[in-house]
Amino acid sequence: MLFEGLILHGGLNTLIVGGILLAIGFKIIKPILSIISLPFNLLSLGLFSIFITAFILFLITLIFPSIDVKPFTFYGISFWGIEIHKFYVSLLLSYCLISVTIYLITKVINWLFGK
Numbered sequence: 001m002l003f004e005g006l007i008l009h010g011g012l013n014t015l016i017v018g019g020i021l022l023a024i025g026f027k028i029i030k031p032i033l034s035i036i037s038l039p040f041n042l043l044s045l046g047l048f049s050i051f052i053t054a055f056i057l058f059l060i061t062l063i064f065p066s067i068d069v070k071p072f073t074f075y076g077i078s079f080w081g082i083e084i085h086k087f088y089v090s091l092l093l094s095y096c097l098i099s100v101t102i103y104l105i106t107k108v109i110n111w112l113f114g115k
Contacts, residue, residue, distance in 0.1 A: 004072035005094035014066045021064055022102075025056040053099035054092075069094055 008014045033052045034041065040048040061067050071094055076086040089097065 005070050005089060006098055007068040007070060009066045009068070017064060018060065018067050021060045025060060029056055050096055050099050053102060054095035057095055057099055069098065
């Protein structure tokens with residue numbers, strides 16, 4: 001499990017419907033919200049797009065209740081002398097972490113199979 005906060009009920013059917021809804025959200029809702037929030041995107045150097053993706057994910061959880069996002073506790077990690085301590089991930093931060101993960105996976109897929 002990548003995130004404890006992302007809960008999928010229903011298996012493969014939920015993944016397919018969630019992927020279709022996410023693609024529809026990226027093709028229809030994201031361009032509209034990107035134009036509306038252009039000043040915020042310019043001021044934050046594009047980091048506001050994380051909140052746009054989080055909002056699309058929030059809309060998907062409202063439309064399709066088999067996908068659920070919950071707050072969770074990150075229990076920490078120690079890697080090569082770098083230690084991240086235990087902390088609580090709120091609901092908003094959970095949406096933002098999932099949207100950053102979606103962004104990174106999309107960039108890697110576009111890099112591998114893109115033009």
